[in-house]
Each structure stands twice: as structure tokens, then as C-alpha cells.
Amino acid sequence: MNKHVSNIVPVLRLGLVCLVLCSVLYPLAVTGIGQLFFPYHADGSLVEDENGTVIGSELIGQTFTDPALFQGRVSSIDNDAAGSGTPNYAASNPELISRTEGAIKDQQTANPDGGPVPLDLVTNSGSGLDPHISVEAAEFQVPRIAEASGIHEEELYKLIEQHRTSQAEELLGAPAVNVLLLNMDLQAMK
Template sequence: MKNTFLQAIKLSLACLILLSGIYTLLIFGIAQAAPNHGKGEVVSANGKTYYANIGQSFTSDKYFNSRPSAVAYNAAGSGGSNKGPSNSEYLAEVQKRIDTILILNPDMKRSAIPADLVTASGSGLDPHISVLAAKFQIKRIAKARNIKVNQLETLIENHTEKALLGLFGPEKINVLELNIALDKLK
């Protein structure tokens, strides 16, 4: 029994040193070799600094709307709502989002609303929307900015991130980068 107890203590100390010390230093070292030293992708526009890899709130008619956030876009408290599709509170929240989208986009049908415009991601901080979600918003933005629809279609096409190796993951668009490019259109 005493022998087993000592082995357990040795194993615990070895894991503590390996996982709390060596592994942490290894990950920190890798982060220092990354762009911006592991602090995220920083984007500056209009005199402000943003993190492109964290979702931002855009609610103006002149901008592409982001995916809803379960944590109010607060990166310090990442997480989903943990409410399932049978939860009445969750369903009411999604219905409210659908109603808002239909008010902002009166030319669109309820059946055409992409799911990522009414449901939050697992982290609540997803900076991307689908290409379909961006295209859904074109008419509203064209009207609000007095821009031709084909200009917005070209902008979306130019900011679409393709699937990794053409196979893994969906095509997506970073909303912050798209809206910054939208501000640069004349």
C-alpha cells in the first residue's frame, strides 16, 4: 500500500511538472512565433482597433449583421446558451431574431433566412457568417447605402474564405473585414 501511494505521488508530481510547466512553456513559445505573438489578429479601421477573430456587433442597416452572440460579444465569457431546440425561452429568442430580420429585410421571405443569422454559435463569438447569410442582406445594404447590388455581390465574392484544401469546412466570410471593405467602397 505504501509503495502504491508513493508511485501515485511521483506520477502526480511528474504530471504537474509536465502539464503545468513544460507544456505551458511549449505553447507559449509557439504563440510567440505566431503573428502578433499569439494575441489574435488585430485590424485597425476608422481610428479603432478590433480583433478579427472575435465576433463584433453590427446592427446598422448600412452593415452586414453578425451572427447573434449568446454572450453579448464578450470575449471574457465565451460560451453558448446551452438551451436546446425544445426550450421555450430559446424558441422565443430565435423568433424575436426572425421578426427583427424580417423587419430589416422586408423583401425577403421567412423561409429564406439562413440559420446562422438567428442562432448563436457554440462560443458566442464566431466572427464569420455563411455566404448565404451575407447574400441575404444585400438588398437592405444596397438600399441603405445607395450602392448597386452587383458591387455588393463582388465584395462578398472577394471576401469569401474558401474551404480548407477545398474539402474541409464551409465557405465563410469574416463580417468585420467585410464591413471595413464596405466602408471603403465609393
């Protein structure tokens, strides 16, 4: 056997073993463990309504335009999970400044009694898909929602508190609420 060919055979064998391990066995093992121990999360944390119809995911933001519902973060990709990410504009970029100023005006118009607009209501998250807003951003919207829905502000503040992230989650970041889950319970109150 040629000296060069005999050197290639072990390399090809190792490549084939790595290919099978990394592209077949490992993904199957991880998927199987996920489905066995964390099926809800492994399937995308899908949220269903009372009829069993999937209405979204806990992990992907949605756009809500009804004035009687909480609004989430601005998304430059319209919360389209097919292409997560946002433009990395510099703070001095005219397009970013214009979009942010427009979002501030929209929030001030929709929430005239809210005071200063919380930052997360006028800026993108890194993925453009963040389903959470800060507790401050949710509370900022309470007067508008109370007026539009007829639900007392006190009840809305209680609802926000019920949806607040856990203390363990708050160790890693600011207190937040999931907008989809909050709006589902808000609609159930009506």
C-alpha cells in the same frame, strides 16, 4: 529511514518533475513556438484600423447595428468573450422559440426584400462568439445595405465573394465570410 517515508520520496520527486514539465516548460515551449512561427495568431488575430487601433479580433464576433453594414449571428452572450457558450435549450423551449421568432421578425423587417431568412442569422453558434456568417446570409442582406449605403448591389456581391472562405476551409464547412473584415472593406468603399 522509515519504509513508508522512503516510498514517498520517489513519488514526490516524480510529482515535482511533472509539475515543472507540465505547468512551466510545456506552456513556455508552446507559447514560444507560437510567437516565433505564428505571432499574429498567437496574439489573438487582432484586427487594426488604418490608424493602428485594435478594433476587434478575427476570431470573435461583434454586434453591428448600422443598417449600412452586414450583421452577424445572434449571440445570447452579446459577443462577450469573457463567458463563451450559449444556453443549451431544447428545440421546444419557449424562450428559444420566442427569441428565434423575434430574430426572424427583426431580420424580415430590416431586410424586406431578402426572402426567407437564413438560419445562421437567427440562431447562436455553439460558443456565441462566431465571427462568420454563411455566404447566403451575407447575400440576404445585400438589398438593405445597398439602399442604406448607396453602393450598387453588384459591388456588394463582389465584396462578399472576395471575403469568402478558401476552398480548403470549405472542405470542413459551408462557405462563409468574416463579418468584421467584410464590414471594414465595406466602410472603406463608402
